[in-house]
Amino acid sequence: MTEIRHIVFDIGKVLIHYDPNLPFQRIIPDPDERAEFFATVCTHDWNIEQDRGRSWAEAEDLLIDEFPEHEEQIRAFRRYWSEMVPHAYEDSVAVMTGLIEAGHDVTMLTNFAADTFAEARKMYPFLNAPRGVTVSGEVGLIKPDVAIYQRHATDFGLEPAHSVFIDDSLPNVEGARAAGWQAVHFTGAEQLKADLRALGVEV
Structure with missing residues (x-):
């Protein structure tokens, strides 16, 4: 099994609810x-x-x-x-913050407009907890374009084969895999914990 050294979270519908x-x-x-x-x-x-x-x-x-x-x-x-974006998913936020507290390298990669992401950070301070974030609206690339995963890996010094990406969108999961990452389709916090444990990450 390839060791997971980097854990990358999507935000919308993984950490915070979104419904227009x-x-x-x-x-x-x-x-x-x-x-x-x-x-x-x-x-x-x-x-x-x-x-x-x-x-x-x-x-x-x-x-x-x-x-x-x-x-x-x-x-x-x-x-x-x-x-x-009325509320956070407290159970999946707890997974993310627990991973950070346990010493894992955690970053975020999100399709988000730059100004609304700045607003979201004020609404949800836990978005400032990971080591950093790639925001599509700031870099001019969007998931599932392989280029945004490559950009994130370069900017944050990730080794793709040792990185796992967590997203609620299957196309975005497949985009990460096409970039050489491991990836997990998010359907809920309990399944996420099980998927991470299957990859050798204790949660």
Whole structure:
């Protein structure tokens, strides 16, 4: 078994909850209308470009040009972003902080817009506990692009074969494996503990 020397956590849906529906249940109460809005206006593909580094101002302008009738709802996405991340997953946070306290090398690698990540760090101080973080919006690369894993490994001196990446997204898990890392698909804290123990990491 290859020894694990570096443990890398994703953040959204691993350490903190994320759901854009939360504020929009108030903004667009009708569920069908809300689903249509996310499918056609503030889409996943639109939002991921902010994770790649596009500014919110540019992102909003692009959509408002195309959907002027939705200006208020478009601006609400960033305005009420903090409501989309209402709580941490205390059990998986405890796994991460326990690994750090036990002396493991822990870092984070996340698809996150730069400004909302700065906000998240204030909301959730445990995000400052690991040795460091690669934020997609700061480096202009996003998972599952192999380049972002390579960038993280270079910046933090990780040996890919001795690194394990933890993410809730299977494509991102596969991206890490394509970069030569070991990887775990996150489905919950108890399974994460079992997966880490199977890799020889005591939790």
